[in-house]
Amino acid sequence: MKKRKIDWERYAPVGSRADFQVRAVLVTLVLSALWSLRALFRIVDEFRDLRAVLDQGAYTFVVPYSMYLGSAFYGFMLICLVLLMVAVFNYASFRRGARTDYLMRRLPDRWEYHRRCLAVPIFGIGASVLTGLALWAIYRAVYWHLFREVTAGMEDPARLIIEGAVYRWRGLW
Amino acid sequence: MLELQSVTKHYGWNRALDHVSVSFGPGELVGLFGENGAGKTTMLKSMLNLISHDGKILLDGEPVSRRNIERLSFATSEHSFFPMLTAGDHRDFYAAHFPRWREKRFRALMDFFQLPRLQALTGFSTGQKNQFEVILALSQGADYILMDEPFAGNDIFNREDFYKVLLGILEPEETVILSTHLLEEVENFVSRAVLIRKGQIVGDARMSELEDRGVTLMDFVRKTYGYEPDRVSKALDKLTGEEGEEGSK
Numbered sequence: 001m002k003k004r005k006i007d008w009e010r011y012a013p014v015g016s017r018a019d020f021q022v023r024a025v026l027v028t029l030v031l032s033a034l035w036s037l038r039a040l041f042r043i044v045d046e047f048r049d050l051r052a053v054l055d056q057g058a059y060t061f062v063v064p065y066s067m068y069l070g071s072a073f074y075g076f077m078l079i080c081l082v083l084l085m086v087a088v089f090n091y092a093s094f095r096r097g098a099r100t101d102y103l104m105r106r107l108p109d110r111w112e113y114h115r116r117c118l119a120v121p122i123f124g125i126g127a128s129v130l131t132g133l134a135l136w137a138i139y140r141a142v143y144w145h146l147f148r149e150v151t152a153g154m155e156d157p158a159r160l161i162i163e164g165a166v167y168r169w170r171g172l173w
Numbered sequence: 174m175l176e177l178q179s180v181t182k183h184y185g186w187n188r189a190l191d192h193v194s195v196s197f198g199p200g201e202l203v204g205l206f207g208e209n210g211a212g213k214t215t216m217l218k219s220m221l222n223l224i225s226h227d228g229k230i231l232l233d234g235e236p237v238s239r240r241n242i243e244r245l246s247f248a249t250s251e252h253s254f255f256p257m258l259t260a261g262d263h264r265d266f267y268a269a270h271f272p273r274w275r276e277k278r279f280r281a282l283m284d285f286f287q288l289p290r291l292q293a294l295t296g297f298s299t300g301q302k303n304q305f306e307v308i309l310a311l312s313q314g315a316d317y318i319l320m321d322e323p324f325a326g327n328d329i330f331n332r333e334d335f336y337k338v339l340l341g342i343l344e345p346e347e348t349v350i351l352s353t354h355l356l357e358e359v360e361n362f363v364s365r366a367v368l369i370r371k372g373q374i375v376g377d378a379r380m381s382e383l384e385d386r387g388v389t390l391m392d393f394v395r396k397t398y399g400y401e402p403d404r405v406s407k408a409l410d411k412l413t414g415e416e417g418e419e420g421s422k
Contacts, residue, residue, distance in 0.1 A: 014266065015257045097256035097295065102247060106221050107270050110239045 011119035013093045014100070018120050021086070025079065025124040029131055032075025036132075039072035040139050047146040054150060062160045065143045069136075076132035083121040083128075090117035174198050175220065175245075175317050175348070180228035182215050182372075189215040190226065191372040197317065200345050204363035205352040206394060212372040213352040217319045220350075221247055232317075243271050246315035248307045250322040260290045263309060273314025278342060282308040285338060299326035307335065311342070320351045329358075336362045360390040368397050 011018035046063065053060040094101040094113075104113035151157030175197045182190040190212050197203055207213050219226040222237055230237050232244060247253060254263060260283060268274040283290065286304045294302060307323045324332045332355070340362065343349065353359055360380075368376030376397035383393055394400075401407070 014255050015262075098252040098254055099249065100253055100255050102221075102223055102249065102251070102253040105223055106242050106245070106247065108239055108243045109270065112270070 011115060013090050013116050021120040022123065025083070025120065025127065028075070028079050028082075029124075029127060032073075032079060032128070033131060033135060035075045036072040036135050036139075039069050040142060042068050042070075043139060043143050043146065047143075047150055051150050060160070062147060064161055065140055068139075068143070073132050073136065076128045079128040080125045083124040086124075087118055087121040090121070174231075174233055176229075176231045177216070177220070178229040178231065180216070180219055180226055180230060182212075182219055182224065182226040189372050190219065192228070193369075193372070193374055195367060195374050195377065197348055197350060199316065199348055201348045201350075202339075202343075202362060202364045203348070203350045204356075204359050204366045204390075205350055205369065206354075206356060206366060207352075207369040211369045213369055214321050215372075216369065217247070217321050217350070217352060220317075220319060221245055243273065243314070244316045246310040246313040246318050248310035248318070248320045248323045250303070250306075250325040252302055252306050254294055254302075254306060254309060256295045257293050259293055260288060260305060263294075263305075267309060267313060271313050271315075275312045275314050279308060279312035281342070282311065282338070285334075300328065300331055303327050304331070304335070311339075316347060318347065318349045320349065320353075322353055323351070324353070324355070332358060356390055356394060363390075366390055366393065368394060370398065 006019075008017045008019040008022075012021060043065075046068070050060055050062060091101075094104055094117075101113070104116075107113065147157070151160060154160075177193050177195050180190050180193045181188065193212070193216060205213050205216070215224065218224045220230055220237065222230075222242070232241050235241055237245065255266070258266075264276075264279060268276065286301070286308070288297070288301055288305055288308070294305065297305065303324055303326055307320065310318050310320065310323075324335065327335075336359065339349065351359065351363065363380060365379050366376065366383075367374060376393065378393060380390070383390065388396075
């Protein structure tokens with residue numbers, strides 16, 4: 001089957017190409033994902049310590065999941081923020097030096113103008129949100145798995161999660 | 174037929190168009206005249222749906238929409254081209270988006286005005302930019318060509334060339350609506366004069382009617398606007414008179 005080639009020129013303001021923007025988004029997504037690994041390493045380290053303490057028969061507690069996150073997902077939020085600015089910048093580019101927006105707004109294809117301004121930001125924000133959620137869920141699953149493993153055989157493992165009901169709820173989910 | 178029915182537009186408290194009703198038929202060369210702020214640009218932009226407005230604008234009985242917008246083209250002194258692209262790039266873009274693109278006309282006009290094809294438009298002079306803006310509007314393949322002060326910044330010889338070329342290349346069904354201050358220059362070019370003042374149509378006459386009445390376009394405009402030919406001398410008399418009285422006191 002012949003591979004369909006993407007016409008990158010159609011997804012960016014006229015005169016520029018979307019593939020550069022898409023590449024930049026992908027690189028920052030990878031960097032954000034790597035940065036978010038801090039939370040995972042923290043969880044794994046914490047449970048290793050927890051297991052050691054519990055093995056000694058001492059009492060300890062577990063920090064709720066949300067407390068491990070810290071700034072781990074800030075990269076994805078930053079991408080969304082920057083891409084919102086890119087969308088505004090793209091629209092503004094059609095008013096720089098001339099009122100090209102007049103031409104874009106009277107094209108027979110109603111989506112042409114918006115596609116060129118919003119395609120990359122929507123793709124980037126979507127990819128960022130999905131990647132962030134996926135990683136959040138994976139780390140959450142790891143936390144949950146380690147928690148069950150460490151507290152296996154305990155009568156009320158949830159009591160190990162600190163700071164009352166709210167934290168317990170947040171900690172479990 | 175391009176028809177405006179009771180079109181009204183407000184900018185805040187200011188009424189830029191006040192229940193404008195006028196229609197333009199195929200093959201007309203219409204001059205749209207009025208002072209600064211009279212509503213000419215607002216009227217043209219309303220026709221293209223570039224600004225919101227009340228009232229109806231119909232193109233052969235259908236509201237102007239994406240389905241028929243390609244039948245309208247627009248040349249503006251603000252310029253609506255891509256400054257960083259070349260003329261050739263514009264040709265490709267227009268040809269891709271406007272199915273009735275007139276390649277032959279585009280080439281002929283580019284050759285006539287000797288505009289560079291491979292240079293980005295940022296490198297064009299103001300006059301060349303205006304020429305290119307109009308060339309695009311004429312080559313789009315539209316039935317109604319709207320022009321808003323398209324020659325602002327062009328020299329007189331250049332403008333006259335353009336009027337002649339326009340008269341030579343336009344097909345019988347093509348309509349041009351030209352908003353300009355250059356009354357005397359376009360007098361022999363337009364077939365109809367529409368006068369707008371404070372957002373209202375205050376005059377509408379065919380040039381043939383004016384000719385039959387022995388009235389020039391300038392006379393028609395002056396009369397419609399209630400322009401007093403001696404108002405400058407009256408004002409000067411008053412001013413110099415006041416100074417004389419003050420001096421004698």
